[in-house]
Amino acid sequence: GTHLARVVALHIKCPPGVLQDLELAAIFVSDAQYNRNICFEASPAVVRLYLLYNHWVAKVLLYLFILVNLSLAFFEEPAVVALPTWATMLVELLCLLVFTLRLVHYARVIPRDKFWKDPKNICIIVILLLTLVDMMVYGALTASGCKAVRWSRVLRPLLLVNVTEGRQLRRAFRSIRNALPQIFYVFLLFIFSLLIFSLMALKLLGKRDLKTLEGEPYFTNYLSIVFDLYVLVTTANSPDVMMPAYNFSFVFAIFFIVYILVNTYIFMSVFLAVVYNTYKKHLKEEVRQLVRAKRQKMSRAFLVLQEQAQEGGEPVVTQASWNQLVRMVRPDISDPHRLLLWSVLDSSSQGKAAFVQLADLLNIEVITLKSRPHPLQSLCPALYQSAPSRLLRRLVQHRAFVVLYDLIILVNAVFIGLDEDNPLIAHSEWVFLALYLLEILLKLYVFEPRAFFSRHSFWNWFDTIIVVSALVATVVNSALQSSGGYTSRQILDIVFILRVLRLIRVVDSIKRFRTIINTLIRIGPAILTFGQLIIVVYYVFAVVGMELFKDKVRFFEADSSDPAKAYCGNALLRGTAFAHFNYCKNNFNNIVSSFVLLVELTVVNQEEMDGGLVNAMETMDNELGSGPSDGAGPAPPHLMFKIASKRYRTVDALLQRMFESDLDPEDLDESSDPEAQSSPSFSNPSFSSA
Amino acid sequence: GTHLARVVALHIKCPPGVLQDLELAAIFVSDAQYNRNICFEASPAVVRLYLLYNHWVAKVLLYLFILVNLSLAFFEEPAVVALPTWATMLVELLCLLVFTLRLVHYARVIPRDKFWKDPKNICIIVILLLTLVDMMVYGALTASGCKAVRWSRVLRPLLLVNVTEGRQLRRAFRSIRNALPQIFYVFLLFIFSLLIFSLMALKLLGKRDLKTLEGEPYFTNYLSIVFDLYVLVTTANSPDVMMPAYNFSFVFAIFFIVYILVNTYIFMSVFLAVVYNTYKKHLKEEVRQLVRAKRQKMSRAFLVLQEQAQEGGEPVVTQASWNQLVRMVRPDISDPHRLLLWSVLDSSSQGKAAFVQLADLLNIEVITLKSRPHPLQSLCPALYQSAPSRLLRRLVQHRAFVVLYDLIILVNAVFIGLDEDNPLIAHSEWVFLALYLLEILLKLYVFEPRAFFSRHSFWNWFDTIIVVSALVATVVNSALQSSGGYTSRQILDIVFILRVLRLIRVVDSIKRFRTIINTLIRIGPAILTFGQLIIVVYYVFAVVGMELFKDKVRFFEADSSDPAKAYCGNALLRGTAFAHFNYCKNNFNNIVSSFVLLVELTVVNQEEMDGGLVNAMETMDNELGSGPSDGAGPAPPHLMFKIASKRYRTVDALLQRMFESDLDPEDLDESSDPEAQSSPSFSNPSFSSA
Known part of the structure; x- marks a missing residue:
């Protein structure tokens, strides 16, 4: 095509070829939508x-x-x-x-x-x-x-x-690396403060002949003071470390309080603040580059498809080629939905500025609420529309129905807590299962099944899967029990877990709780990126730990009579607190123990982890009050759209939304100067700018 | 005055009286400057x-x-x-x-x-x-x-x-109270999650006949499970609480890891995020009201002073009455400084919009850098301008001088760390004192003394006070020692503290460190408000605790032979860990012990405290790079001004600065409609809106 030659010429590194205009534009739009920078x-x-x-x-x-x-x-x-x-x-x-x-x-x-x-x-x-x-x-x-x-x-x-797909993960690592220099200076200052306080402690307490609880000299060795005070920052040895001095005179309590104030509260807060700010700053910069690259790609797609509306006027993309494009990019979008998108764009103008928004619009999940008739109504309308049927449907849709089932769940919770060896309790399980099954069937009778099991009805899916699995597991369990009198502990465990999980459903009835849970689900993808990062770090440490420490500490089963059991099979541990507390299973003997051990170590030193989440949840609060959906205006009357504005198809979209108010309009400009289009920010900004 | 009648008429509740226009305007400006709403x-x-x-x-x-x-x-x-x-x-x-x-x-x-x-x-x-x-x-x-x-x-x-003056404290309490409803819902959800997990733990682990380290049945009682898992959220009993289950099978480790993930990380982060967001939101609203009240007061002052420049033109305040006003509000401002302020305002316009800024301008600390000649130059110019004197002055101002003294401080640190009973070490103290004294004298020789001891030279004051006190204390100590051979331990302690404090000076030489310290000093007032809040809460708890628990636990001196010493004088504590770890001094027997005990309890449960500081330090990072001062432009050539932009005279000014970018321009409008001026937001917004 003629436009194609222009586009490809702009894209200096990629030599021109022969290709359908539309196909190329569709690829550009799709790349923009998913922020691919290839x-x-x-x-x-x-x-x-x-x-x-x-x-x-x-x-x-x-x-x-x-x-x-x-x-x-x-x-x-x-x-x-x-x-x-x-x-x-x-x-x-x-x-x-x-x-x-x-x-x-x-x-x-x-x-x-x-x-x-x-x-x-x-x-x-x-x-x-x-x-x-x-x-x-x-x-x-x-x-x-x-x-x-x-x-x-x-x-x-x-x-x-x-x-190529590890974009989020690379971004997270890069943001952490960029925050390091700032953190380093705070860390140095913290170390300096630690050394000064230790020196003061040595001078004030070292000569007083105080003894620790174990009768050892207290605060006489500089290095051990530094270590003790370092541990005090994590509050792990508070108040033991200060008790000998405090018992001697209450004046020394002031020293420790000032120390904790300066090093635990102020310095740790400065750490948190610096990490939070630099992480946020760099993330903002990355999102800015992302948005710029997206606009560039959309401009390119526009250049391919543009037509001159009238002499001297702005070039536009006609509705016909626009329709073809969207049909290629997202074949799953229905005709009315596409019409809706067009009307949203059309309301401003048909020019480039409107076209560029397409990538973002495609990332908004729009749920088409088709008011399809219930299949039973088509099959036997007389029965479905009869007076008892109508009454039943009204009852099920009534608020009291929800309250009734919340009460049933609460009663169920009490029954679960009671001893299940009691035959009455054991049989009550069947009653509850029947009640839950009845609830699902009633709802299916009232609501259109495809709407009930739509992609976004999280709680309906949750209910059905839990109840059906519980039914299957309970039946299997009973069959095993009645056939051979043998009970599989594993199946029973699964039954118990499913029973308890069923109780979670009560959360959905309370609007405030639903909002909090929805927010957590919404930031799920961002947490998953963080989870990947953790796995990368843990895996490296676990492998290194296994090579260094495997079989250094051994675990003996409870019924073992080996004398080495008392010291975890390592004579060095004889009489230590580690062996006393029976920590033998905390070892590096295989990948599972290593991961559990690393989690334990993380939990004990969990100070600095919360900062990232605050960031991701900043918008949460503003939305806690508002309703979960906004109706979209100009739609054909036979259809209803619901913008699932709380969910983002990609983490990038969530990030872009988060920083929307912070980004300047100039940042969002796609640098319309053609020469600037092959700027370094475009070619794989994810790692090449590193 | 004629304007006065108008102003007072607006202010409905305050009946008119006879008063100097200027005096009233000055009060309005001063009220606006300090955000007084009386x-x-x-x-x-x-x-x-x-x-x-x-x-x-x-x-x-x-x-x-x-x-x-x-x-x-x-x-x-x-x-x-x-x-x-x-x-x-x-x-x-x-x-x-x-x-x-x-x-x-x-x-x-x-x-x-x-x-x-x-x-x-x-x-x-x-x-x-x-x-x-x-x-x-x-x-x-x-x-x-x-x-x-x-x-x-x-x-x-x-x-x-x-x-009346506890405005900041009331604001903090109000913000906390406003955040409570939001926190309450998250807390309920957290409790729900805790109960569900406990129920699951009871079902999965209760029937397995596991034993804790002490040989007691493990996870068989629902309420004790709830308690154990609640404590696990604070990570205080990790990993002990999970070891019996983990020793039984590694599958149960997954249960505990999921629990910690959900309740410690996700829920605590949601808590933090909700507290942070609601606190910030309400603080922003308070600052908005504050700014609006300030503008109203400034408009009132303008109404009092305004004059019609020309027929039909905008009313203005003439430079003459403006000068008188500023002289009344801030008599300490020098004439050139006032001229600077006027020229800053004048550059925009002389109208109301410019006048309203005066309250904020007065809150900016401007340091007048007068290039006064050194007193020695006036006294004996020949000596002071001689070649050796000039060389000395160049040496002292050289970068190497700072590095040399940093090295001396480091050597001093090593000497302090060594045993002071060694006579060489003991005598070296005199050398170091002499060196530090020499440094201060040299600096006083080079720099103008009044500039050296200006109000903003924190480190010069710090140095001089520390060195002079150390000199006095050391002399007193030596005098006591040589006279009676008696060494007062208190004086020696003071000498040691002063010696170590001297080392802090090294921080000032490194620019990055200085920036961090300056930021901390800058947010000091905000932290002080928080400190007052803590004292209020601690005091109430301490008084209640003293009434309830005084003399329940008693402390015995180390040389006491009372058998009750082993159990802190309370038979109930016989054989407990409390008595074993010698915690007897952690009691409510007087106000000091009570405070120390409350601090200890805070430190152990210190999860949620960091949020507030992040907020206050948000701007810190952006300023970590930039220089500490900006030169102001249009000033007479014989004077230099330095805007001490890092310091705020009031906490309110700091808060206003923090939210500057968040406040809409409409919010800052002083609602120029005269009828709206007695809006409820003005009359004591601090508590009456509660």
Whole structure:
């Protein structure tokens, strides 16, 4: 096409090719919608490869193999379930092959020089090569009977960061890295304050011949004072560390109070404030770049599709090509929904400014509320519209119906708490199950089933799955019990868990609670990114810990009579608090124990973790009061739309929304100067700007 | 005056009187500058009383008597230093008299109906009456030999909240109270989650016959599970509470990890986010009202002073009356400084919009940098300008001089750390003192003394005070030592503290550190408000605790041979961890122990305290990079001004600055409609809107 040549010429690195205008525009819009920043050549062959690369099946497969690769730690030495080395090696080789293929695919899509300039590609290549080398060395060494260490396992979680789809994760790591210099200065000042306070403690308390509870000299050694006061910041040894001095004179309590005030409250708050501010600042900058790149892509799509409406007028995109475009980008959007989108855009103007909003509009989840008739009404309208049926439907839709079932849930909670060995209690379970099943059936009778089980009816799905699973598990349990008198503990556990989970439903009845839960669900994706980050860090530490400490501490079953049980199989632990408190299972003997241990360590030192969430939840409060939906205005009368404004299809959209009020209008400008379009901010801003 | 009649007529409640226009305008400006919201009658007598009421001596006296009243707890039963009851009663009566006089003074200033409508006045009256009644009842009961409780002592800290000057404190309490409903819902949801998890734990673990470390049944009682899991949220019993289940099977570790994730991380973060957001929202609303009231007062001052420049033109305030006004409001401002202020205002326009800014401009601390010649130059210019003198001055001003003294401080730190019984070390102290004294003298030789000891040179003052005190203390100590061979431990402690404090000076040399410290100093007033709030809460708890628990736990000196020492004098504590860890001094036996104990309890449960500071420090980060001063443009060439933009004269100014970007321009409008000027937001917005 004629526009295409222009567009491609702008995009300097990508040589022109022959391609349908519309197809190219659709790709640009889709890239803008999902904030993909991959520079591809505009030739038909490459575009086909590019579409394949972005296909959801390819992505799911990639993540599946990353998961398989990570979970190899369960089966490798030290293993939870031991598998022969050749088996895990074979699976790992398969994973490496898949990663290589994915990388080659990526290399075919983007221009060669871009590929080699991108640090994340280099990272993946290095990881793959190192893993191969390590596997060969390990194989050779173990074959010759030497001791070998599979050190490349530390690199596995890094793949999660460096794949194209790990954008959120890279952003999180980058924001943390950017906050480090600021934190470093506060940390230095904190250390300085710690040293000064320790020196003062040494001078004031060291010469007074005080004794600790264990009868050792108190505060006489500078380094041990520094350590004690450092631990005091985490409040772990408060008030024990100050008791000898306080018992001597209450004046010294002032010293410790001032210390805690300065170092625990003020410094920790400054830490939190600095982390929060720099993290937020850098995130804002990233979102700004993201929005700019999005606008650029949308302008490009506009350039492809634009037509001159009248001589000298602004170029526009006609409704016909707009419809075709949206149909290509989102085939699942219904005709009326598309009409709605067009009318939203049309209300301003048909020009570029309106067109550019399309990517954001597509990210707003619009639920089409079709007032479809109930299938029973079509099947036997006479029965469905009869007076008893109408009364029943009114009853079910009444507020009292909800209250009645909340009461049933409460009674159920009491029954669960009572002893289930009582036959009356045991049989009551069947009554409750029947009541819950009846509720679902009644609701299905009243509400249109497809609306009841729509994608956004979280609680309906939750109810149905829990009740049906509980029914199945209870039936299986009873069958086992009555047949052989044998009760499977696992099935019983599942039954119990399902019973208790059913009680959660009561939350949905109270509007305030629903709002809080919805907010938590809404920020779920952001928390998931954080979870990935935690997994990457934990995995690295767990693998290193396993290599260093495996079998240093051993756990003995409760019925074991081994004398080593008293000191966890390690003579060094004889008589320590660790062995006394029976902490033997807190070890690095396999990946599961390592993860549990790392979680325990995190929990004890949990000071600094809350800052990130505050950020993500800043908008929560403003929305706690308002209703969950806003009706959209100009829609054909036979249809109702509901903007699911609380949910965001992507984390990027959530972030953009969060910083909307903070971004200047100039930042959102797509730098309409054509020369500026190949600015460095566009080409893979995720890592190349690092 | 003619304008006055208009102004007073607007101010409906205050009847007109005869008064100098300028005087009234000056009061309005001063009220706006300090955000005072006291409605006074505009008669000369009342205005005189009003000025007296706002005089700093009156305020200092008031706070002094509040302090005396609060510190009576040191001398009353249970006392730190016991005084006879009649003495403390007499002092308390004196305090009550002062508070009554202050209240009567206030009642004379503001209109009668306003006085009785203001809850804070009612509060003070009720507190005073209750205290009197309590004193009489207590006196009568003790005289007749009955046991009596001085319950009105709980009310004492409430005076701090209810005096006119406790505006910040009332605001903080109000913001907390406003955040409560939101927090309540999150708390309910948290409790619900706790109950559900406990029920699940009971069902999953109760029947497995597990034992705790002490051999007791594990997780079999629902209420004790709820308690254990509640404590787990504070991570105080982690990982002990999960070890029996984890030892049984690693699957149960997942239960505890999910629990900690949901209740410690997610719920505590939601708590923090909700507290932060609602606190911020309400504070913003308060600041908005504050700014609106300020603009109203400035408009009123403008109405008093305005003159018609030309027919049909905008009314203006002439430079002459403006000068007189500023001279009345701030007599300490120099002529060039006033000229600077005028030129800043003049640059926009002479109208109302510019005039209204005056209150904010007066709150900006401008340091006048007068390039005064050094007194030695005037005394003996030949010597001061000689070549050696010039060289010396260049040396002292050189960067190397600072580095040299930083090195000396570091060496000093090492010497302090070493054993001071060594005579070499003991004598080195004199060398270091001499070096520090030399430094101050050299600096005084180079820099103009009045500039060196200006009000904003925090570190110069710090240095001089520390070094001179250390010199005095060391001399006294040596004199005592050499005269009688007797060393006072107290003086030695002071010497040590001063020596260590001297080391802090090194912080000032590193720019990054200086910025952080300056930020902390800047938000100091906001932290002080928080400190007052803490004292109010602690005092109430301490007094209640003393009445309930005094002498329940007793502390025995280390050399005591009383057998009760092993269980803190309370048989109930025999064999408990409390007695074992020697916590006997953690009791409610007097006000000091009570405060220390409350601090300890706060430190152990310190989860939720950091939120407020983040808020106050939000702007800190942006300023970490920029230089500490900005030169102001249009000033006469012989003078330099430095805007001390980092410091705020009042907490209100800091708050206004914090929310500047958040406030809409409409919010800052002083509602120029004259009818709206007596809106409810003006008349004592601090408490009457409650």
